[in-house]
Amino acid sequence: MDFPTFLAQCLNAVQYGLLLFLVASGLTLIFGIMGVINLAHGSFYMIGAYLAWGLAPLFGDQFLLQLLAGMALAALLGFVLEWLFFSYLYQRDHLQQVLMTYALILVAEEVRSIVAGNDVHGVQVPGWLSGSVDLGLMSYPVYNLFACAACLLVALGLYLVVNKTRLGMMIRAGASNRDMVRSLGINVTLLYRIVFAAGVALAALAGMIAAPMSSVYPGMGGGILIICFVVVVIGGIGSISGALAASLLVGLVDTFGKVFFTQFSGLSVYLLMALILIWRPQGLVSKGY
Structure with missing residues (x-):
């Protein structure tokens, strides 16, 4: 993977994670x-x-x-x-x-x-949001x-x-x-x-x-609901800052999982959830908002 492609995937991951945050928050x-x-x-x-x-x-x-x-x-x-x-x-x-x-x-x-x-x-x-912007x-x-x-x-x-x-x-x-x-x-x-x-x-x-x-x-809401529950559990129930951190983390894992581990990409997010819950059962942010 060349650097421009890597940068594009990073932007895609951040965009997906932020959209997840809106739903998960x-x-x-x-x-x-x-x-x-x-x-x-x-x-x-x-x-x-x-x-x-x-x-x-x-x-x-x-x-x-x-x-x-x-x-x-x-x-x-x-x-x-x-x-x-x-x-x-x-x-x-x-x-x-x-x-x-x-x-x-x-x-x-x-x-x-x-x-x-x-x-x-x-x-x-x-129309005013169509087209592309040159990022170098x-x-x-x-x-x-x-x-x-x-x-x-x-x-x-x-x-x-x-x-x-x-x-x-x-x-x-x-x-x-x-x-x-x-x-x-x-x-x-x-x-x-x-x-x-x-x-x-x-x-x-x-x-x-x-x-x-x-x-x-x-039926487009079914898939997003499952991922959002994963985000809520990873971030910590009731924590908005935890939901933001978890959404970005899930976005990165999901995006790059589909790039590098195509056959197992569906497991990557749930494996992430399992590892974090083993490390912190209360989620990334257990207190505060």
Whole structure:
């Protein structure tokens, strides 16, 4: 492998890892803070991709507005779903959570089939993000660089919100002791609803960003869900910084595993998870966010 090819694979690994982080950060918020095993989280990623396909004719090259509109719709969906379904799962055992969220996967797939059909769809890259940029030794698609920058910007914003704002302080306190937070007069029900809506919006944003780089197809949330659970376990349940580190690590291992160990590439990520859990059963970041 020559150096330009190695550099391209590194950029691909970082881009894939950052997209994984967007999905996994929402999952770790819901799983770590609210205590709900949400198998339907991959469906929110799929919904985001279909939103990108459905909204593209309405917004044209106004891609940033399209992303904001899609996130707003996804957050509204998350708010309603938490009110109708997930708010009843907090005091239930994990088996009931798994059954409920698996049922939501089936509902999401059926609604997707009715609304968008079962065909594979493509989403065109916006005109102002098309083409490639010369990096000296190689050229790289502009849109892929935009995806990396957008994910990094969201990661920074998420860190600032959780660690530097009053809302983030309430979220951290609610994760540690929800009864104490409730006794202080904070509306924990509304707080959890906001957290869930944010998690859904992050997953949908990842789907919208990924849509122009890949096709939009039925069942696309299943594969991303499994990898995201791996990321959450490796990074440490409830840790956003751990999810970021684990996502980048998984992206590197998965990308270069497919390059150097093609026949065993499917095992590389799970082998990584096993090794890290042997070394640190609590994940890379066991405390903090």
